[in-house]
Amino acid sequence: MLFDEIQKANMDALRNHDKVARSILSIVYGKFKNESINQGLNAKSLPDGDCLNIIKKTIKELDEEYEGYMKVNR
Numbered sequence: 702m703l704f705d706e707i708q709k710a711n712m713d714a715l716r717n718h719d720k721v722a723r724s725i726l727s728i729v730y731g732k733f734k735n736e737s738i739n740q741g742l743n744a745k746s747l748p749d750g751d752c753l754n755i756i757k758k759t760i761k762e763l764d765e766e767y768e769g770y771m772k773v774n775r
Contacts, residue, residue: 703752704733704745729759 711730714722732755737744740751 702745702747703749704747707733707752725763728763729756732759 707726707730711723711726714726733747733752734744736751736755737747740747
């Protein structure tokens with residue numbers, strides 16, 4: 702399942718001291734957990750379709766944040 706892959710990638714990034722990957726994967730992992738709580742599910746039983754929607758939404762949010770930072774020269 703996609704949730705397990707994200708969780709494993711998050712732990713690998715932590716072990717490899719990859720701060721960028723770790724921060725992004727942590728955001729996605731946290732959103733997976735929040736959505737599973739909202740749906741009343743165990744996080745590991747969250748459908749892959751929902752996981753993909755969360756990833757797409759997160760990418761869009763991060764792109765918007767990046768554009769905002771670039772506009773103010775940060």
